Amino acid sequence: MSAPPLAPARPRRDTRRQARRDARRVSPTRLTAGTLVVWLLLALASVAWWPVYRDQGMVVAALTAVFAGTVIALLGAVFRLPTAAVAVATIAAFVVTGVPAAVPGGAAGVLPTGQGLLDLFSGVALGWKRLVTISLPVGTYEALLVPFFVTLLVATVTGVSCATRASRPEFASIPALVLFAAGVVVGPTRLDTSIAVGVALTGVALVWALTVRHARRATAVARTIGAPVAVRRSVLRPALVGTGTIVAAAVVATGLGLVAPPTAARTVARTDVVKPFDPRDQVSPLSGFRAYEESTAADTTQLRVTGLPRNGFVRIATLDTYDGVTYRVGGSDGASPSGTFERVPTTVEVRGVRGSTVDVGVTVDGYSGVWLPTVGDLEQVAFRGPDAERHRSAFFYNAATHTGAVVGGVRDGTRYDLRAVVPDQPTDEQMAAARPGDAVVPSATNVPDPVRDTVDSTAADAQTDGAELVAVIRALKRNGYVSHGVGDDRVSRSGHGADRIQELLTSPLMVGDQEQYAVAAALMADEIGFPARVVMGFTAGGDSGTSPSGQGTGDGSGGSGTTTFRGSDVTARIEVDTAQWGWVMLDPNPAVREIPDEQQQTPKPVTRPETVVPPPPAEQQDQDQQAPPQSDRDTPDQPPLWLQVLLAALPWIVGTLGFVALVLLPFAVVLVVKRVRRRRRRRAATARGRIIGAWDEYRDALLDRGQEIPAAATRREVAIAAPGDAGTGLAALADRAVFGPSNADQHAADRMWDAVDSAIGHLRSGRTRRERLRTAVSTRSLRARRPQATTPGPVSSGARRPAGAPVGHGADGDYDVGRLAERRSGPDEDRGNL
Template identity: 80%
Template sequence: MSAPSVAPAPPAAPTPPRRTTRRAARRVARRVSPFRLVGGTLVVWLLLAVASVAWWPIYRDSGMLVAAVTAVVFGTLIALLGAVLRLPTVVVAVATVAAFTLTGVPAAVPGQAAGLLPTGHGLLDLYSGVALGWKRLITISLPVGTYEALLVPFFVTLLVATVTAVSVATRASRQELASIPALVLFAAGVVVGPSRLDTSIVVAVALTAIALVWAVTVRHARRAVAVAETIGAPVAVGRSVLRPALVGTGTVVAAAVVATGLGLVAPPSTPRTVARTDVVKPFDPRDYVSPLSGFRAYEESTEADTTQLRVTGLPENGFVRIATLDTYDGVTYRVGGTDGASASGTFERVPTSVDVRGVRGTTVHVGVTVDGYSGVWLPTVGDLERVEFGGSAGDRERGSFFYNASTGTGAVLGGVDDGTRYDLTAVVPDQPTDEQLAKAQPGDAAVPAARNVPDAVRDTVESTTSDAGSDGAKLIAMIRALKQNGYISHGVGDDRVSRSGHGADRIQELLTSPLMLGDQEQYAVAAALMAEDIGFPTRVVLGFAAGGDSGTTASTSGSAGTTTFRGSDVTARIEVDTAQWGWVTINPNPAVREIPAEQQQTPKPVTRPETVVPPPPADQQDQDQQAPPQSDRNTPDQPPLWLQILLAALPWVIGTLAFVAVVLLPFGVIVLVKRVRRRRRRRATTARARITGAWDEYRDALLDRGEDVPVTATRREVAVSAPGDGGSGLAALADRAVFGPSDADDRAADRMWDATDTAIGQLQEGRTRRQRIRTAVSVRSLRTGPAAVARVGRAVAGRARAVRPGRGADGDYDVRRPAERRSGPDEDRGNL
């Protein structure tokens, strides 16, 4: 009897190539759901709106809102078209440049637009603003409004951020990465923004919280979609997405509240360092001679009666400021500190106006015409709010004007000449009376400490303020003593001989001479040094006053009240910082009066009592044997050169190491997590768990190496597709330990781990150092580890219940025992 014929098995379907599989996956990924388009776009808008708040202190103008809306609308439109039509990156980039060209001038350079259309000059300003606008933005005082093309940096940054963020939110597999452009936008606003904190803490916390909440929600939604596609059935949105998202949101909100509270309750005590605090300013006052050094030039016979300025609208007893000086080095009073780090040394361009909301005083509108005066320092009045230049050179002078708000000093690069006209809007601060000033306490303003101060300053303070109690009373007593004991002489013409200058030797001579003789240059410097000795932060102000403090008044004529200042009207005063009224202007100069004869002031000789002890020999010491001056004795010894170099380099070394540590920290955490996982697997409680852990370690090594290991693949399928021949033995050992007739023992587990170490070592053979490092820090095994496999296993097990006993889901016979079939794939995640 012949054997029955068996029909040949149908040929197995060929496995599609990996490239075909990837293309199919890409086609599926191209189907962007409307929910993702709308939801991702709305979240990106929220992130960009919060991040743009950091730019508001820079502009404080409605033009910023117009630029922001334009950039967001056109950027979103370009990104959505790219997502729906699947346009390549190059096309999206070209469309972004085209939108920037068409809308940039009306939105960011409105002064150069022809309605809604750009102009040639506007396009030139637009594209130059992309490269040069950043430098201009950090060298100008804030806010800038729509001045020139300074809106371009914000507009281009927001446009690029919108296109990038919306594209990532609607096209990328990791939607949460779309929050990075908003973080970059916020960081850029902080870097080019003001040095004070303003609302940066609240904005930073809010932006970070929104980004984290979105990341948590998107991650859970992506996981729910993957599970639904795997099991072929919908999952509960509330349990899979909403519940964990709400828990994460609550945690983030609690942390945000705590962080915001700590930032507001205990803010940093020092201003933050931003780009404008470290950038090299185009105007450095240290490059120019101190204007106080040229004081006597105004008093020369040829200049004393020469007109310098014509001012309209000046209030009664008004004072016109030329410059404010806060740094004394024993030779001259100048601006900017010894190293340029003083607040008085930072001059910025004024785009529209200066913020004077915190100044209490009277607002004045003053017109100034330069008629004889020349120099880089621009005469101003009070605390400047706005300046408008007129005449043919108005545009050039407007672009060359720099201002220091802390001292109220203005400057024009190239200087001002005859015929310069400008209008000032300023606030003249309210001044306390002498009775109120006597109760004043020193303020906390930071000014450079005076150096090489003569000893006569302290002696004069002690002798004139011995009867005063408070610091304010000492200040008033010192000023009164100067006015009572001093006499004015410029040393020109028929005046009594009086040396010019205000160095330490000249101030020593003024305070120790039998006849205190000098002019406003010396009295202002002496009063400033004595006020600083009392404890008040002090600075010297050079300017023009009615009659130059001589008791006369400058000529005023015309219906508009034009005040004409001549060279003899030049004067110098001091400003002291008080805790109650801020900076207060004080006139320390004596009134002009007749100078007594010099012989009447000759001091009487002082006779010394006789002493029994003979005096020491009066041999004059050699110059080399004399004691060093007091300033040198108080100066600490300089450390050696190698120590100075080490101390100078130490902060940079520490900063570099800290930066490297921060960069390498995530990779170190990844390596540590993998080591902990390996140790937990190798030290499992049962031998079977250690064997399956060894296989899991090998499978994770394949994932980190970059191999495609399907989640549903069996151990033997993984071993066949793995490089090398070590995987086949591992798969056989693991299957024997899990499905064998007897339980695995400890020796089998040790053999399994030894074989696993050998197989993993073979995977590293022939690979470069860079490839090994990438394998060590790869996170593929952490993303698709045992938890993901277990979820798929549970899904397959649920579907397998519908298959008849004895057969697997694919129709093959299941060779496992019933008890092992009931255990499910949780014990053996590789045999799914």
Template identity: 45%
Template sequence: MSEAVTVKQRTTRPSLGFMLVSTVMLAISTGVASIALWPSYGTASLIVLVAVTIVAGSAIGLLSAWFRWPSPVVLAVTLVVYLALGVPLAVPSLAISGVLPSLTGLRELVVATATSWKQLLTISLPVGDYQALLVPAFILILVTVVVSLTVALRSRVAEVAVLGPVVVFIVANLFGPDSAQWPFAVTMGLIVSLLLWLLWLRWYRRRESIRLLSGVSSTEDGSPVARVADGGFVGFRSLVSAGLVLAIAGTAAYGAISFVPPTADRVVLRTAMAQPFDPRDYPSPLSGFRKYLQPTTAGRTMLTVSGLPAGSRIRIATLDSYDGVVYSVGRGSVSSISGSFTRVPLMVDQSAVAGTTATVEVTIGNYTGVWLPTVGRLERVTFGGSDAPDLLGSFYFNQNSDTGAVVTGLESGDSYTLTAVIPTQPEADQLSSLEPGPATLPPVSVVPDELAAALDAYVSGLTDPGDKLVAMLDGLRRDGYVSHGVGATEPESRSGHAADRITELLTAQRMIGDQEQYAVTAALMARQLGFPARVVFGFAPTDIVPDGLTTVTGSDVSAWIEVDTTRYGWVAIDPTPPLRDIPEEQPEEPTQVARPQAPVQPQLPETDDRDTRLPPSSSQDETPLDNPVLTILVRILFGLGWATLVMAVLLSPFLTIAAAKWRRRRLRRLAPTPLERMSGGWEEFEDAVLDHGFTPGPAPTRIEVAQTVGGTQPFVLAAVADRAVFAPGEPDADQAEQLWRSVDELRYSLDLGLTRWQRIKAVISLRSLGGYSVTSLFKREG
């Protein structure tokens, strides 16, 4: 042909086959990519949303391609579908009969279009179909399907359409949790589906080009055009080749991840997102311990609780960070997981906690603040009253410390219902068997020296952690007395729990304090014993009515500790001494005051009027200059050190071979009996023969090995070795030592006449190690 045949670009609607296959390929790829959304939602509503949205988006793309809709029409139809399906799919709780959008739902859908993205980053996962948090997934799937299918069916470069599922996968991971779920399987599945799509597009385009060429009967000069084969197996060959490459790459990647797992934490948007609630913005609730015990507040009703199990305590906040001044709730999300609070969508999974489930109704009285009183391990909270939506929207929770907070604050009349698991706790006589758990807490920066001294006195002579913990608690309860220092009849007891107050508690003549000081002291001591320990501030009602209403007053305020254990998890312990009479303080012994004698004026020393000051030009105060010779020497040594390290890494395989041979030779020469040493000496010579390139043949005798080497001395050595092995009697040690001297001489003679490189090759040769396990040569001698 004198001129190339030009293939015309498609200016009409695509074929039905092309549209069908492209739609199926897009649906499969998007479905696989949508699996990455599951860790964020974890609900069957997501499956329905993805399936219906793919069908709806595909319908829009197919109609737009068939009828050649312009872009504004495609956008308008997409918006109509978004409003029609958005409420039943993304806000199902506000849909009429589950299928029709309501006005409230439409309003929530429009607002969530802009706000739900940020809300998804500030809530604990999975969120289920909570409120309107499915809206981001709905928008992501609908937009990518419409755009990708439109590109695939109407663009000249249909391959660009594969970017749609990739966008779904990337966005799903960015908005997902900080720990990936099925990362390898989902990634490989997406790559395979996209690869199949790309291969099919390539095969389809090639087939269409061949058909167009085949349809041309002749060129412009009238010469016929040869018919070109369809080449249907080209796609299959490409598929097989790509599959092999993908299998090799996937296997290598999986092996690399398995043997060298990544050490850095997974970075997603929520890890870099500033949390709306930061506990460091609020004072520690333990600092206000004494305000509940004042005469004006001690008798006031703080809470009214129904369904409270007998013996339960009400948690206000869990404190795990101590800086020597105050015990606080975490140190922020960076240094303490107890400082990271998120919204709770539906419920907290407490299935791993052993205990009994309880439903508790709480009504706020005179209690105020942002900290939400809870019981046990919280599973679900439901707010009541007219302001329930506002309270739920501002509720944040930390699952690690079981601490809840309402950012807008609680007021009198607020009510809510808790569903919680009351964890199983050990009995008092089981505390000695406790072992420290694996929990990680922020380090304590300040520990009074007096605390360590008192702890040593309590646990002296004990070794088990549980026994030490019990001895510490018994010591505090034995030596301590309780006084809040708020009444005229109570002994003075200073509030606070800073390091100086703890020192005062432990060094005073009478150990006087209340739950605030004893809880902090016990927590610090438990941490010194190796137990992860934290302080819990809350209420400990004395008159609980399990089947009725329990009134919690200010006098019920309390503080206790929780220690993490291997068997029970976090165990609550009250270290406060029992209430008892406080003895009178013993008067201190009078101090003898010595009257000073009349002062005697000392003799004035002789003065030296000489000016010993250095002249202004003195260089005494100047910083001495670095020694240039020493600096150059340090740099040279630094460079040599790095060079040595690199060379050691590069030569490590060869050094290992040489070390293995040296180890083998040492084991043979130091064998327990002379016969074994002589047999080992011959084996050492035979291995040296192999390493120097000689090939005696399969299973050669000693004489055959000597013949291969040549010379008189190898024959003598072979005869001596045969006589030692086969002759009656046991050879003596001198004969074994003489044989080894001959072996050393023969090994040296094998190197004669060889170049340096040939000698090095013999040292690192693997021929003589073929029948040995190198690792066994490095085992310890018995």
């Protein structure tokens, strides 16, 4: 008696349809719980973005994005909308709500304007780069809220959709984790985000994953046994135990983070991004110092400043890199903190500075150059006039050196208002007790030996580093004479290279001007151990001991008075970093007095032979010979907006394509393996091998389609369970090829493969594109278990299994003669079915 045929398995398509119908009934509990958990996760993740904006506009953008994203996701879950529909709805919500929420300046009430929409879409591509090249916080400046808004909107839609309709709701925490990571990457270098926030976010995500996993397991058990299970025992108890473990680990991690916080600055995007303004491309303003003292420029008005305190100092630039040729900004490799200039959106955060706040108005009247004159530690700048918008978008600031720059330069008529903190300065007695600070400045190179000799000879009796510094500053003021080398002044060579500083310190008469004295003082302070830098700017009288060169209305004491600075008011000072007061500004310039006759002076003793200073590198000489900053250097025009958008979007497009290729790689490998397998089967060495390979191809197609085929099923059993009638004839022809009395020929093999191709095509008919795609990339046929093989040969139709012969598959994956005899399904029964 033949074995009973297997009952046809229920098609997986019907099972999936039933599962989809069951999934349409989303429980209110899941909708509510999933939405609330995602809200909590997004709220914690958004904390990482607060140091970036620090403005209530971020709260408005966050609420708008969360509300819109939640509505879209819930509608998609309730009505089971396809992914494409949810994506289109998300884009529509972004267009409608994006401008009022993320670009408030480009909205007409609650309606977007054309310019607002342009800023919105350009912000998606360009906002990320702008965000990491601008000083923080940015508030609602321009369209810089767009990166946060679009990220939060997408995270909300994705998170709520996963929590309410996905088979694994624990994945709903991934968008919040991505949002948190993005906030950290574009955030400040210091750790403003509390460690506890990151730990809390991770803890909530783990607790959520643990709870939904136990709930899913309890539901599966209830369906299996056909009875409800105890929620407390199957869900609450294990979830609480896991939650306790997570909380304990979170407490330990938070405690360690608070006890031993990171000491170094974080490496984030803004620390590695290429800045749009590089100070090393600019000529050192100190190289053009003498140009202000020329007879034609000395009496020319440069700046008019209102609200400046008495004896106030207007900073042009701070220089911290000396290479034996010139003092400049930015370090030799651009790694110095002074080389990082960022755009200022609204305000500059000033921390730990003790001083007085001043409001200053500046009008540029003759000065020109890329460096913007500022006062003290800048807090806020507001440009005025017809070019205000251009200047604001081109303004860059370095908080480490308190130096501002405008790409393209400023010129006559530029007006702006400053709010700044003027730091309190210690007295000379307090400076004598000062200790060197820990600020990092580039090491000076090619320093002439007389710098060290002068320190040794003038500060030999000093007991502390501060006393040595005060001694060398007093020596410069006492022994030095001021001459700019113009008009009837004593001959005084310009420049501040190593040879000029050596000449200043070794000549019988120390003759120079602020350019040389500031550089010599900075090098000597560095020799003592104080981090030092040179500051060039304007002050009344130019630090020369003369009366102010010009006062317009008022006396320069502050308030509403206007201080007029002319070319002769230019000066240079030094700043040294101290452990007690931070950066302190010192004036090393001697007062203007009559220069005695050089023949009446006794040459200074030199403690060692004069050192021949090696010539500076040719590249640096070329830099020193460049034109002074008074010669405007127009920057090239920026490319059009569409090109900027394209260039900014190109890395994202390439990255997206690379990510898609990486995701599709496993599926491509599956398709290639199946293709190679089919080709190997069709090109088998024998006709019997080709026929058996064709049957295996048909059997694998059934497996990939979702057909349940037991591992011990014969070809006839497989054909009966398969949809349609084509499988019966294929099984009969394969059995004849294996167990028939004669060898199969190539013509039969060709007919077998044609029939298999037709049968596989029939299997694909009536199925959706998605089902055909899932069948093509299915790995069930690759993972199917194959019984151990024996090698059958062609036998007669009446053959029987010898005693002790194994019952198993043949070399081509089918049962041997003994197995076929037991089933009593001889090959002749279905001979005419093909």
